[in-house]
Amino acid sequence: MGIKINDQKFEKNLEKNLNDDFMRAAMVKAQDLITKNRENVLSQLGDGNFREWQQLSGDIRAHVLENLDFYLNQFAENVVKNGGNVFFAKDAKEASEYVTNLALERGVKKVVKAKSMVTEEIGLNHALMDAGVDVKETDLAEYILQLDDWNPPSHMVVPSLHLNKTQIRDVFAENGYTGEDLPEDLAAFARAQLRNEFVTADMGIYGCNFAIAESGAITLISNEGNIDLCTAAPELQVSVMGMERIVATYEDADICISLLGRSAVGAKNTSYTTFVNGITEEGAADGAKEFHVVIVDNGRSEVLKSQFKEVLQCMRCAACLNACPVYRQVGGHSYNAIYSGPLGVVLTPLLAGYDDFKELPYMCSLCGECTEVCPSNIPLHKLIHEHKRVLAEEKKASAFWGASMSGAGMVLSRPWMYKLGTSMAPMMTKPLMVDGKIKKGVSVLKGWTDKRDMPAMEKVRFRDWYESRSKGEKK
Amino acid sequence: MKVTLFTTCIVDFMAMNVGKATVELLEGLGHEIDYPKNQTCCGQPTYNTGYVEKTKNTIKHFIETFEHAEVIVSPSGSCVSFVKEYPHIFEDDKEWKERAEKVAAKTYELSQFLIDVINVDDFSAKLPGKAVYHHNCHTARFLQVKEQPLTLLSKVEGLELVDFHNSRKCCGFGGTFSVKMGEISAEVADEKARYIQEANPDYLIGADFACLMNIGGRLSRLGSNIQVMHLAEVLNSK
Numbered sequence: 001m002g003i004k005i006n007d008q009k010f011e012k013n014l015e016k017n018l019n020d021d022f023m024r025a026a027m028v029k030a031q032d033l034i035t036k037n038r039e040n041v042l043s044q045l046g047d048g049n050f051r052e053w054q055q056l057s058g059d060i061r062a063h064v065l066e067n068l069d070f071y072l073n074q075f076a077e078n079v080v081k082n083g084g085n086v087f088f089a090k091d092a093k094e095a096s097e098y099v100t101n102l103a104l105e106r107g108v109k110k111v112v113k114a115k116s117m118v119t120e121e122i123g124l125n126h127a128l129m130d131a132g133v134d135v136k137e138t139d140l141a142e143y144i145l146q147l148d149d150w151n152p153p154s155h156m157v158v159p160s161l162h163l164n165k166t167q168i169r170d171v172f173a174e175n176g177y178t179g180e181d182l183p184e185d186l187a188a189f190a191r192a193q194l195r196n197e198f199v200t201a202d203m204g205i206y207g208c209n210f211a212i213a214e215s216g217a218i219t220l221i222s223n224e225g226n227i228d229l230c231t232a233a234p235e236l237q238v239s240v241m242g243m244e245r246i247v248a249t250y251e252d253a254d255i256c257i258s259l260l261g262r263s264a265v266g267a268k269n270t271s272y273t274t275f276v277n278g279i280t281e282e283g284a285a286d287g288a289k290e291f292h293v294v295i296v297d298n299g300r301s302e303v304l305k306s307q308f309k310e311v312l313q314c315m316r317c318a319a320c321l322n323a324c325p326v327y328r329q330v331g332g333h334s335y336n337a338i339y340s341g342p343l344g345v346v347l348t349p350l351l352a353g354y355d356d357f358k359e360l361p362y363m364c365s366l367c368g369e370c371t372e373v374c375p376s377n378i379p380l381h382k383l384i385h386e387h388k389r390v391l392a393e394e395k396k397a398s399a400f401w402g403a404s405m406s407g408a409g410m411v412l413s414r415p416w417m418y419k420l421g422t423s424m425a426p427m428m429t430k431p432l433m434v435d436g437k438i439k440k441g442v443s444v445l446k447g448w449t450d451k452r453d454m455p456a457m458e459k460v461r462f463r464d465w466y467e468s469r470s471k472g473e474k475k
Numbered sequence: 476m477k478v479t480l481f482t483t484c485i486v487d488f489m490a491m492n493v494g495k496a497t498v499e500l501l502e503g504l505g506h507e508i509d510y511p512k513n514q515t516c517c518g519q520p521t522y523n524t525g526y527v528e529k530t531k532n533t534i535k536h537f538i539e540t541f542e543h544a545e546v547i548v549s550p551s552g553s554c555v556s557f558v559k560e561y562p563h564i565f566e567d568d569k570e571w572k573e574r575a576e577k578v579a580a581k582t583y584e585l586s587q588f589l590i591d592v593i594n595v596d597d598f599s600a601k602l603p604g605k606a607v608y609h610h611n612c613h614t615a616r617f618l619q620v621k622e623q624p625l626t627l628l629s630k631v632e633g634l635e636l637v638d639f640h641n642s643r644k645c646c647g648f649g650g651t652f653s654v655k656m657g658e659i660s661a662e663v664a665d666e667k668a669r670y671i672q673e674a675n676p677d678y679l680i681g682a683d684f685a686c687l688m689n690i691g692g693r694l695s696r697l698g699s700n701i702q703v704m705h706l707a708e709v710l711n712s713k
Contacts, residue, residue, distance in 0.1 A: 018658065028666075032641070325645040329662040362656055365649025365663070366523055367612035388525030401655075405526040412484070412521070413511040413532035422488040437695065447657015450662060452692030455489055462487045462494035466510050 002092065002123040003154040003352040008361040010336065017334045023154075023162040027331050030161055032321045034061050037266025038373070045262060057259050058377020060252045060312035064213075064244075065122075065304060071213040071246050071294065078216025082278025082293040088243075089122075093295045093455025096127035099205065099238055102292065103133050103165060106236055108202040114220070114227040115139035117316055118242045118296055120338045121351070124205070125150075136197040138226040142191055147171050153331030154340065156318040157264045163329055194226065204230035208241035209315070210256055211293075214249045218276040218293065221260055231276050237288040239276065243295050244304075244312040256315060259375035263319040298350045308383055311346045313376040317342075320370035320380055326363050335360060342370035342380045349387060358397055361387035404444075425457035476593070479509040479544035481558075481582070483551045483684070484516035490684045496707040497550045497585060500678070504595060510538045517554040524651045527564065534561055538574050544581060546592070550707050551683050552584040552614025555683075559618070584614055584681055585707060586623040593649040596626050602712040603633035603676035609690060610643045611683035622680050624706055628664040631709060639674035641667075661693070671701065682706040 006013070009319055015025060042050045064071050065135065074441065077087040089095035096465045111395035125135045125146075137146040141160035145151045148171045153159030158167070169181035172189055179185040205226055210219040218225045218239045231237060247253045280287025282318065305311055321327050321341030337348040347362045361384055370380040392405070393399040411417045432438045432445075438458055441449035448454055482494040515655050518533035520607070527547050538561070541547050559582065561575035589595050608628060613661050616621045628636050646664025647653065654660075671679055671713050679701050681687045690702035 014658070018662065111549065121651070194544060209645065288695075325647060325663050326656075326659055329659055329666070340624055361525075362652065363659065365612075365645050365647055365652045365660070367645035367649065368616040369612070369645065388523075389527050390525075392525030393528060394594055401524060402526075405521045405524055405529050409521050409529035410531055411518045412518065413536045415536075417514040418484070422484075425488055442659075444654040446694070447654040447660070450657065451661035451687065451696060454692055454696040455688060458488050458491045462482050462491040463510075463512065465491055465495060466498070467512070 003121055003339070003348060005336055005338060007335065008196055008336070013336055014256070014334050015328060015333045018329070020162070020331070022164055023331050024329065026161055026164070027328050030158060031245070031298050031322050034266050036266075038262060038319065038322070039266075041262045041266055044268075045258065053259060054375055054377045057255050057375055058313055059246060060255055061315070061376050064248060065309060065312050066247050068244070068246070068304065071248060072243065075211050075213040075216055075246055075254075075292075076295070077276060078213070079291075079293050079380070080216075084278040084288075084293055086293050086295065089294055089296050090098050090248075091298050092122035094297070095122045095294050096332065097296070098284055098294055099124060099240070099292075100127050100131045100133070102236075103128060103203055104131055106202070106290075107142065108133055108236065110119075110134040110136065110197070111200045111203045111205055112136050112138050112197055112230050112234060114204075114206035114222070114230045115142050115159065116205075116240060117338060118207055119205065119240050120153065121242075122296060124241070136194070136201070138194050138197065138230060140187065140226075143190055143194065144168050144171060145238050147175055149190065152333065153338060153411050156316050156339070156341075156343075157298045157323060158318075160397065162333065162335075180459075182446065198229045198233045199225075201234050202236060204234035204237040206230050206237075206239055208245050208293075209240050209260065210253045211241055211246045212248075212250055212253055212275070213246055213291070214319045216278060219253055219257070220274040220276065221257065221272070222274070223271045225272060226273055229271055231274060231288070232286040235289040236275075237290070238294060240294045240296060242298050244301050245315075260315055260317050263373065263375040264317040288445040290390050303350050306350070307386060308346065308350055311343070311380075311383055312379050313378050314343055314347070316343075317375060319373040319375060323369040323373045325365060325367060325369070330363070335363070342384065346378075346380060346383045346387065354395060354397075355389065358391060358395075361385075361391060395457075419463070422457070422461055428461045429457050476506050477509050477545050478506045478588075479511065479516075479540065479541060479547045481514060481549040481554070482510075482549055483549060483554045485688070486550060486684055488525060489688065490502045490705070493550055493684055493705040493707055495636045495704065496711040497548075497678055500546070500598065500707055500711050501599070504593070509544065513540050515567065519559045520650055522557070522564075523649075524655070531564070534564060534575070537561075538571070538578050541582075542574060542578050543574050546580075546588070547578070547582040548585055548588045549582065550585045550705060551685070552587075552611050552618050552620055552656065553683050553685060554612040555582050555584040555587075556617035558582045564604045584618055584620055584682065586627055587618065587620045589687060590623040592627060595632045598627075598709050598710045599632075600630070600712050601632040601681070603615040605637060605675070606678040606680050606709075607642065607653065607671055607674050607676045609671075609679060609686055611681060611686050612645050614682060615643060615651055624680075627710060628680065628684050631712070634678075634709070637674055637676065639676075640670040642670075646686045646690050651683075653689060660689075664693040668699070672697070672699060676701060678709075679703045680706060680709055 327341040438454040565571040568707040
């Protein structure tokens with residue numbers, strides 16, 4: 001699939017999603033629940049000063065990025081010491097080809113996969129399937145989406161948030177399920193199906209929450225146990241990681257892990273925190289006999305050199321999605337990319353270019369809540385604004401807005417023009433007035449007045465009142 | 476004290492009562508008002524849309540108009556938070572950066588000025604009824620002014636302040652966002668308006684007219700009779 005999830009135009013996607021009542025109610029419910037739990041568990045972390053934790057974690061991540069070549073090298077050396085192999089992939093194609101070729105060379109028929117954003121990003125599933133390898137997503141939500149004809153994920157942590165239990169029952173029914181839409185029964189069905197996949201798979205693929213440079217370990221944070229089965233059952237295992245997903249030490253990882261589960265789902269801890277340290281010991285019953293780490297660049301080196309480098313501090317917790325007032329209304333699919341919400345607004349154009357995603361930076365009211373909740377201390381709203389600046393000033397993305405803003409800049413920096421303009425405003429807007437309010441605007445005002453009234457422009461402006469009062473004619 | 480007033484453009488031509496209440500409030504405390512007639516706008520509309528270069532002349536005009544002031548007070552936390560950004564915008568221009576720093580350092584949002592600078596919280600204001608308070612994002616997050624408006628409102632006689640669901644979330648205004656992404660903006664405003672209606676207040680109070688215009692615009696369309704008031708107007712109610 002890659003980063004982009006469909007070929008629909010932005011407006012079309014938006015319209016469809018704004019009309020999806022179930023999805024919208026699910027977003028609101030999920031945001032409110034996660035936010036409440038998140039605030040609760042963070043208030044109990046240390047002395048409850050989240051700002052300090054946020055800064056510490058951000059510093060840990062920023063330090064690694066400043067010295068990324070050193071830590072990547074240290075990490076890679078340790079993976080090799082642990083009996084693993086490391087491949088640096090410059091782009092999505094190289095990364096997918098490496099894993100696909102490995103599968104073909106080892107005669108792999110079936111892969112079990114844990115949820116991983118970077119494997120979505122590089123389009124790994126389809127590359128493997130095109131090569132004739134059977135791929136099974138094993139995270140429950142991803143499993144549902146795969147069965148639903150690869151319905152794209154709408155949330156980084158809760159990928160099937162946009163589907164309800166009846167829709168899920170219908171998907172399962174096409175795959176042999178005969179029960180009702182009871183969550184317990186649906187989960188039991190999935191569990192039984194998946195158990196069989198784990199024991200018959202030849203290869204396990206998973207992502208990486210944090211790669212630990214000092215030991216070469218891959219850290220995996222999960223809840224369902226499926227990732228642990230991916231790291232236990234198949235003898236051939238591959239971890240795919242974005243090249244920025246690294247921390248120097250276990251001690252640093254501890255800080256980041258403390259914030260990850262709390263920020264992501266409002267839980268003090270997830271069910272499993274797993275460290276994969278290369279190949280398993282001789283004679284062990286489970287674990288990898290052959291282990292590969294694929295470190296994916298895919299545009300990250302360029303981001304690192306740019307004014308957007310702080311976005312690489314991200315640990316994919318989705319706290320920004322859970323806080324964003326826009327994501328709340330439009331849902332993940334409106335961003336038309338696997339990365340959504342404020343993170344998606346910043347990251348998608350960097351990895352996939354502006355051409356298909358030029359609307360994204362405007363899906364932001366600049367409220368700053370994303371920045372407030374980010375456990376990696378990324379100034380998300382400022383980076384979103386920087387995208388707007390690039391689009392406006394470097395890409396000249398909109399002639400209309402460019403001209404409008406030139407006009408506005410001219411008026412607002414020349415008092416005589418401002419005064420003249422505001423004195424004429426009541427007359428100019430008079431044709432739009434109904435009952436003393438603007439109810440049906442034209443041009444840009446239409447976006448406002450479709451659902452909102454706008455007050456009348458003042459006939460007596462503040463400055464007029466003040467001036468007349470100063471002259472002793474109190475009104 | 477001589478207080479230099481920055482009303483903001485939106486108050487000037489869309490909500491003169493807010494400016495009037497601010498003047499009367501400050502004069503009532505014995506302060507002298509200085510209103511530079513050449514003031515226009517802080518520059519956010521163009522800046523937040525991404526046009527940084529096209530904003531610089533507006534900012535320079537603001538600095539020239541206000542740098543004589545002892546203290547600058549404005550009934551909008553959003554505009555004040557943007558004035559505080561000025562020095563970063565002139566990062567590569569030593570002269571204007573320094574001038575911007577001086578102006579930014581003496582600019583205050585109204586409730587911040589009342590509580591943190593001159594330490595006045597009681598205006599003998601009276602307003603009978605139930606009210607909700609909407610927190611403006613830039614005031615609360617960028618200026619970290621959260622408690623000051625609530626402290627002021629707690630002293631208003633007859634006013635019962637109640638909370639409402641997600642009172643600290645964005646109302647969906649966002650400057651040009653409200654027209655550029657009007658459909659999304661309206662949906663955010665609609666949810667905000669519904670939560671306010673659930674609390675069944677007589678008044679919606681805020682300290683930033685832009686949010687009030689947005690939420691009020693949705694409430695008005697829904698036929699609500701909740702009265703929308705700026706903090707300055709509430710404190711000036713007798």
